[in-house]
Amino acid sequence: MSDRDEEGILIGLVSVSDRASSGVYEDKGIPALREWCTAAIETPVRFAERLIPDDRYTIEKTLTELVDDEKCDLVLTTGGTGPSRRDVTPEATLAVATRELPGFGEQMRAISLKFVPTAILSRQVGALREIPDHAALIINLPGQPKAIAETLGGLRDEDGKVIVPGIFAAVPYCIDLIGGPWVDTRPEVCKAFRPKSALKAREEALKAAAEKAVPDVPEKTEAPQPPEKAPEAETRQTPPFVDPAPVRIPGNRNAVPEPPASDLETIVIEPSDTRLPPPCTVVWLGGMGVDIHDFSDLPSEIEQLGGPAARYVMVNAPEMQLSMDPANPLRAWYDLPGRNLIDYEDEEGIRMSARRISRLIDSITARGMPRQRIFLAGFSQGGSMALFTGLREELSIAGIISLSGYLPLAGRIADEIRPGGLATPVFMGNGDFDEIVPIPVAQQSLQAISHAGAAVSWRDYPTEHTLSGEALRDTALFMRRVLGGKH
Ligand SMILES: Nc1ncnc2c1ncn2[C@@H]1O[C@H](COP(=O)(O)OP(=O)(O)OP(=O)(O)O)[C@@H](O)[C@H]1O
């Protein structure tokens, strides 16, 4: 038995209810979750509990904290899965998830339909959140306190025979597979199912551990012992995010000059392990007035936060004269001639920069990286150019990422979006207190992009105009999600 097995499973219990969290009524969600789990789980179990309102940002933050900081193995939410406007638990769950497990939602609706016809109104999901050193299963349950036992435990007839198995029957094996502790259940409450091979491997692991713990009484004269056997592989499988190669070469992050490929100034930062070709390339566009050399730590930060081991082509904006201070040329993708970002826009400058960036993507493709594995990303004006350029590409790329950016010439996108833009997933992350790209401007961009038909996901953070750790973490997860969790 490993230390993790001895500590037992850590379960996050989250009750999402406007009224219970504001004291209008007493919360029955967490007590019902705790009671059911305590009755059902035989192995050690610990809980981390949160009562929060139906607010998407709070739900996402709570889920990431429970998984990333508290290291919960399983998070059960209750409430906020229905069709009311305030019901956003599934959206928040998917926003922080790396992969969905659709079977959980399907089975819960099937079970609930045996109890109430309104079961189909619940949009509940099951999903994994995987970070480099940990993973958790997150499951949404409906808000009705009685629905908790119904969906987790299923339906039995009068003799106690299971008619429809509850979803918890599949949870212990799922926890095994994502690297969590071994969980045994009490069959009278919920009979967990594991394939025979998993049970056998567990039995052998326990036997080996017991033999190691109680060694045979040593003989006085002993033949030389064979070298001690490495502990049996436990039934718990590989941890999440297996890197393409088993050993990493640290510190191999020297910026090397990009061979001339376009007229833009670039530096290339290779992933820390250079033995395998990188699975994708991120074209990272610098912002206004910054030198991309100052951001050379960014790729490793994103990789450490769970991003793929990508090659980064960091691109400096060209130097230009700006209306605001013509005497001092500055790095910028376009001029800002108006009183604010959008009342008067430098259309010519924006379009010229987009052409240069598009040519750079072509040159990367020409050197062997498929477009489906190229991300176009950037911060501030760089993010804005990523949106403007990526949405106008004829052929799709892996994804577009704009942090603290907005869409220039937003009114034109519906007419100018190209098939590639329509097929490319977009992520926008903006600060609520950003004074340079105010949140209403970013939200108008979001609306314009989504009305134009592109698939855009959005997050806002309680920050100013800055590259926050949370935004980088979401960037890492977006890339993983888009690549399909393969890297
Ligand atoms: N945490 C809770 N504690 C007690 N009862 C709850 C809780 N959550 C929901 N309920 C009950 O289940 C019903 C349906 O749940 P639902 O999640 O749709 O709540 P709601 O109408 O969105 O309101 P709220 O989010 O304020 O709980 C509620 O009207 C309430 O009677």
Ligand SMILES: Nc1nc2c(c(=O)[nH]1)N[C@H]1C(S)=C(S)[C@@H](COP(=O)(O)O)O[C@H]1N2
């Ligand atoms: N087992 C079970 N599932 C259920 C219910 C229930 O009472 N029991 N209520 C349904 C109803 S009425 C709604 S609106 C949805 C969404 O509930 P939520 O918004 O409280 O999450 O869950 C459905 N699923």
